[in-house]
Amino acid sequence: MIRKYKKDIIFIVAILGVALLLFIVFQLTKKPGKYVVITQNGKEIAKYELNEDRQVSIPYQEGKYNVLVIRDQKAYISTATCPDQLCVKQRSISKVNETLVCLPNKMVVKVIGDEPPHVDIMSGKS
Amino acid sequence: MHLKINKIACLWVGFLSIFVCTSCQCAFSKDKQYSxxxxxxxxxxxxIIGYEKQEAAFIEKTTQIEKLLQEYNQLYDIYYAYQGINNLYTVNQQAGKQPVKVDQKIIDLIVYAKDMYEKSHQMMNIAMGPVLALWHQARSFAMDYPEQASIPTMQDLEQANLYTNINNIIIDEVNQTLFLKEEGMSIDVGAIAKGFATEEIAKYLMQAGEIPYVINAGGNIRxxxxxxxxxxxxxxxxxxDLLSxxxxxxxxxxxxxxxxxxxxYQRYFTVAGKQYHHIISPVTLMPSDTFVSVTVVSPHSGMADALSTALFNLSIEEGMALIAKLEQTEAMWIDANYQIHYSTHFQDYQYQGGKYE
Incomplete structure (x- = not known):
């Protein structure tokens, strides 16, 4: 029985191995972030350093809010008024480009590496 | 049974490849920045900065861009002649003598520049060649002999200014010729040619759609x-404030x-401790000292180029009125006291963290 499916099993194990290896490599090459940027409705409203522990309430309209916690270089949402609570259930973020999203409150927390604003190009320098 | 396990294997492969792909954010098909x-x-x-998945696509576009740059640079050159082509230098040489057959690209530029002359309250005049030439000579001389530097005399400037009537630039679109009616006239497209050519390159790139590219022509950004x-x-x-x-x-x-x-601060020379920059007012024939910097944001690079010069030569109020008439066009002035002034809707373009939208 086992012999019959030996090739399949080897195949599956090999794939799993490769996937695991790739996953580890990509996890290791992810850059740890320096700041989190909070945007609401697309507008940047705040920016905090990841290496300063803090707890901030981010107000939205009519008594709605999210509470952002930064602890040990990681950021997560501890409490929120939104009905789905998806943002609270999300894993904490710490690497560049990772995000916490709360759709009902139109809020995005994103980890960035360098301090914004990032300038692509300069005008007037000849 | 055997078939079933193969199906499961397939499922796994599919699932894992999706997993691997998302965990690395599809590194294999990501746009890369080239310049x-x-x-x-x-x-x-x-x-030229552009994002492409394949370097070959970038090389293909920039190869074509270089051809365009070479062509526009030769056609719009007022200082040198090139073998086998009639450019603006040729047109200036034939001032008062005869019309010169030119490339349609030159006609297009001159037509656009004449229109900008009207739109800019006559403050960007490509017929100012004779006046600008005096300032150009003074600046070149000052670079070589800073000790003996001097500015042109008002007498010379006023004499030169007799030959700056833009209506004496005669465009014959049918015969594709350009003619400067009076001897002593000359065209100087320094305030518009770079921006106009930049827009032509942008047009070429836009044939491929709204692709993520930037053209930076000496600080003229498109x-x-x-x-x-x-x-x-x-x-x-x-x-x-370059020291900031x-x-x-x-x-x-x-x-x-x-x-x-x-x-x-871009181009200037110093005489007796005073700086004389390169933007010359058509009214005073001297560098305009109201501002140290003027920025124009506009859909057309040629317009932005021409207007940034024109606004330098106008008061804030006149400039504001001019900008208000133009769609999607806004300006920022920094006056001699480093005070910043904005046109009405400039704030729409100001950085407000829109990067993270």
Missing amino acids: KTYFEYFDTIIT VLGLKPDGSQWNVGIQNP SQSQIEIVSIRNLAVVTSGS
């Missing part, structure tokens, strides 16, 4: 599309627009 810099055109440094992450281009505006630790005084966040900044 290419040219030093030999329009007397400035020109850089951006196309959005960056691959969906964010707008952030264009820093040079702080006219902050190199940019403002950031605009834009798509499909041009940004041109004219600054008194």
